[in-house]
Amino acid sequence: MAYIFFYSTAFSLISYSLALFDPLTIGLGAAAVLGAWNSDFLKDQTYCRYKECCNERSIPANVNALKTKLVDLYGQHIVKHQLIPALASHLEKRRDSRKSLVISFHGTPGTGKNMVADMIANSIYAEGLRSRFVHKFMGRAEYPSEEHSASYGYKIHDRVKKALEECPRSLFIFDEVDKMPKGAFEALTSIVDYRSFANGVDFSQAIFIFLSNTAGVEISTHLGNLLLKGILRENTKLGDFEKILEKAAYNLDGGLSKSSLIEAHVIDHFIPFLPLEKSHIYQCLNAEFARYDMEPDQKVLDEIVGNVVTYDPIHGVFAKSGCKKLDKKVAVVAYQRGR
Ligand SMILES: Nc1ncnc2c1ncn2[C@@H]1O[C@H](COP(=O)(O)OP(=O)(O)OP(=O)(O)O)[C@@H](O)[C@H]1O
Numbered sequence: 001m002a003y004i005f006f007y008s009t010a011f012s013l014i015s016y017s018l019a020l021f022d023p024l025t026i027g028l029g030a031a032a033v034l035g036a037w038n039s040d041f042l043k044d045q046t047y048c049r050y051k052e053c054c055n056e057r058s059i060p061a062n063v064n065a066l067k068t069k070l071v072d073l074y075g076q077h078i079v080k081h082q083l084i085p086a087l088a089s090h091l092e093k094r095r096d097s098r099k100s101l102v103i104s105f106h107g108t109p110g111t112g113k114n115m116v117a118d119m120i121a122n123s124i125y126a127e128g129l130r131s132r133f134v135h136k137f138m139g140r141a142e143y144p145s146e147e148h149s150a151s152y153g154y155k156i157h158d159r160v161k162k163a164l165e166e167c168p169r170s171l172f173i174f175d176e177v178d179k180m181p182k183g184a185f186e187a188l189t190s191i192v193d194y195r196s197f198a199n200g201v202d203f204s205q206a207i208f209i210f211l212s213n214t215a216g217v218e219i220s221t222h223l224g225n226l227l228l229k230g231i232l233r234e235n236t237k238l239g240d241f242e243k244i245l246e247k248a249a250y251n252l253d254g255g256l257s258k259s260s261l262i263e264a265h266v267i268d269h270f271i272p273f274l275p276l277e278k279s280h281i282y283q284c285l286n287a288e289f290a291r292y293d294m295e296p297d298q299k300v301l302d303e304i305v306g307n308v309v310t311y312d313p314i315h316g317v318f319a320k321s322g323c324k325k326l327d328k329k330v331a332v333v334a335y336q337r338g339r
């Protein structure tokens, strides 16, 4: 409605003023209006001031905001180190970009994969996660059956293509990729591979993020072994894990299993989310209590950690479900204390 209103008002004002001029001025004026119209200038200055559009105003792509948000992510130095340059280079050089950016997050539960994907959406789009250019696909709920894998593949392909026709700067988050059937991404490979334009659709500016637990155990085992060798957690590097992730994603069950996305080397970054240790769980707990403006004593924190956290069977130092579930425990304490 607002859109129609703005355009009709703009047009009636223009026609009214045109009536006051001679034919030459009218011609020049009409050409200018037509040019402005074609370059979306009018739309940017009217409709898009109030509604979300596929433009700079609605998609500020603020990498510095992401840097600030990532301060709240604990125990994930590799994520912080890799993500910012990966996103910044894609977003800043987007006009020269030949391929969409494809990132795969791997790690055990509760290590921050969704948290970071949400932070990315909230930093790129003014409307954040609510933006109509952010598309979330839920593995287990939306794509449950193995036998329909090919039809899921075409549905995903069509949804992505349609979204990119509307806005090339779209973000696609595929959650629980390990719970999706093998083959679900086959149709997608043709979009994300090096082929930035096809049938008038620009595929080069999009961002795809895959989230999975695949290789989570392998990451924990490898990190544990590095720690035993005396290497500090903070000194481990992407290179220590990258090959493990790619191999596990390809060989284990799930949406990326034997997938052409991996065969065609379309995934630009495999990013490990390290398993969290006790100290990180305390950090998460303190952050959660801070949301209620609470600073509980050590006894309360120890009790929650003692009751909720269980550790991996091999090294015994990594929290099996990371910082997951802590919010509910903190909410109970806050409620009991009248917060
Ligand atoms: N590394 C972290 N630093 C700070 N908070 C964290 C971290 N990891 C998890 N959390 C907290 O735990 C909640 C759950 O984490 P999140 O949903 O991101 O886990 P996930 O890695 O996606 O797990 P899953 O594999 O089970 O889906 C987050 O909303 C956040 O509050």
Ligand SMILES: [Mg+2]
Pocket: 113, 114, 175, 211
């Ligand atoms: Mg998750």
